[in-house]
Amino acid sequence: MNKPESAGHDYDVVISGAGLAGSAAAILLARRGARVALLERRSDPAAYKVVCTHSIHAGAHPVLDELGLVPALEKAGAIRNHSRWYTRWGWIEPRAAPTGPGLPYGYNIRRSVLDPLIRSHAEGTPGVDLLLGHHVTGLVRETGRTVGVRASTPQGEREIRARLVVGADGKDSAVAKLAGLPARSYENDRFAYLAQFRDLPLRGGADHAWFLEPDMAYGFSNDDGVTVIAVVLDKKRLPAFREDLEASFLDFVRALPEAPAIDSAERITKIVGMVNYPLITRKPTAPGVALIGDAALTGDPLWGVGCGWALQTAKWLEEAVASAVTGRGDLDGSLVVYERRQRRRLRPHQHLAIDFAKARPFNRIERLMFSAAARDEAMARHMHRFASRLIGPLRFVNPATLAKAWAVNLKHRGGSRCHPRTSHTRGHSTVIGERG
Template identity: 75%
Template sequence: MSKPDSAGHDYDVVISGASLAGCAAAILLARRGARVALLERRSRPTAYKALCTHSLTANATPVLEELGLLPALEKAGAVRNEARWYTRWGWIEPSAAPGPELPYGYNVRRSTLDPLIRSRAAETPGVDVLLGHRVTGLLQEAGRTVGVRAATAEGEREIRGRLVVGADGKDSAVAAFAGVPTRRHENARFGYLAHFRDLPLPDGISHAWFLVPDMAYAFPNDDGITVVAVLPDKKRLPEFRADLEGSFLAFVRSLPDGPPIDSAERVTKITGTVDYPLHTRTPTAPGLALVGDAALTGDPLWGVGCGWALQSARWLTDAVAPALTGGGDLDRALAVYARGHRRRLGGHQFLAADFAKGRPFNPVERLMFSGAARDGALARHMHLFASRLIGPARFLSPAAVARAVVVNLRHRRAAAPPARLSRTGA
């Protein structure tokens, strides 16, 4: 362990949770000179999150590059995640449209990714990875968090730090101990997924089906594995409870142009959850910050949680590293992080929470999805939004909406039957 500083802190930063957000924050903060304790409740360094989309959207690629993980991911077989999306108007195919190569992220199983990034954190000078440490409470003085209490195999211990970071997921114990305000958005869908081997997909790219309100996706991953997920409306929950395997397979078989599920080998059990609400939390408190799902839990339908975990770790590092290592105002730095987090993700979460109600497409969504199915430029525009490289304001910019209107009007005119000639032939 690092020696305490003059103020009695064991570390500059104590992070609870050694998954994507926690490991990324630890690596980036340590590279900026901070002394970091990275706590993980599980004892195995190869532990991983099983219930996940196993997809890193393109917004995460710059962070993966900064972490130095891209060569290792490519070597491990991570699949660049091009995608096509089925809608009632046809397929939206961004990669088939003319233009330069689209930005990409990666599909990679968490059983591959989590040990990889945790190992990278353990190799980073300034990071102490403390496995088998479950946070049981916070140390607080004068209204601010100054450390944690953790249960270990040897008993409970206290670890002090100038900043405590909750990177412990959607049911964050750190957020609960700190009394951080949480807004809960109900999700009208439930979800199940399984991994299959030898499941071919056209062009070997990701597929998603918008069968509103039901949804599904199939993502090719490393080692020839494809992750197949179904996200039906909760009205269908009784049939899945009565026969999970039969309902899952029947759902996939019914997908338009769906994958040949019966010819593939299922290599995992069907796992999922019947209740997955979206959480929006205040991302900071005195002496404390939240990253990843602990700060904002999105709808798994969109597969953006991993990307936002990595991005929020970088945003936190950029905001607080100067204060932690240079003696600056930490509270002011935390305020900068909180404002940036809300500005970047608030609009995305608003739209996701609204769509999680299981409602039909609204008029603007119908306009944009139908336009993207009929126009390559709009399909590429939708790719940038789905990859979280642009926000809602740019996605729904006047220029984009106007193009969608024109595209759909042209389609309607082209599809209209020819006008009848008059009896005189005029």
């Protein structure tokens, strides 16, 4: 049941964007007693994000569980994800320890299923008003802070006041721009194209990633027998790749090591591209404003972290501000808490992604870690924890782990040649043998 309205506020929180981050934040805040207006610029309740990896990493599983979405995801056919990664040293294939627990997992599910599902869940949450066709066009400010939004609606312009305005409106966030929040944009020297295929199984049902240095590809098994295939290549190759987009895409996939049988599968979508997709890092708060999801930090699609970070930032915001937005605490201080946690948890990952987005081969530390993970099961499990964002970069390359990686690789020194890697050039492949 909604609380009585406070003087001067229509709601406790206004959220711009009813996608993954915005809907999750609305549910979590409303459960803590907040009155939430969830604004979505599109009028169709089934609208969804098209360009996406359609994967939620294991680090966000606790948020899905708290939201109560896990049974609905399982019923909708979401795939419990696990991965194998191709490198010049062979495949990294994480497996659970014989006497240990199973590997943590997240879910792969198409946004055409996921977005309407979580939006409907938000709409059914007491305390949430889902307002479709509401596009934020301005912010309402008083005494140096934001106290609401102006929105274009099917009925005309509308002003909605709230203690907190949340921007969950993606990498081109209107809320961030209107609030004047500082941003840094980093060039992504790779471009990506992806498409969805039906009846394209991946070995062992696992997600695949091919690290071809500097080029990449990945395949994610999704609901309803659909597989997402993406190629992520050095921008130097873009003009030639675009000359015949379909042939270039298919030729590249065919040449992958243990390539999926793409010619026998049914392509069910267009080949869609992300040609210029910079990595954007914004200050996530201002007086009366907070950013979550891609609005706060837009990562490299190569790593498939966007969905998970959308859910996690929504949870961190709720934990920090829920009391304050309902009038039981210091909102400005709570926003500081949120900003510090968001920066501490995500900026180190973003720093590594920014460096790797230069379309470079592996550096010395990456060669050490990936080669060891291809040769040792414990190192492969460690790689899985990092790829799942269950641990951060400092734990990933802590001194003990680096020493373990050195020991693993020393044991292989002077042995036989490692697995060859495939180097793609204009749709053709050549084999390059390398020692570990």
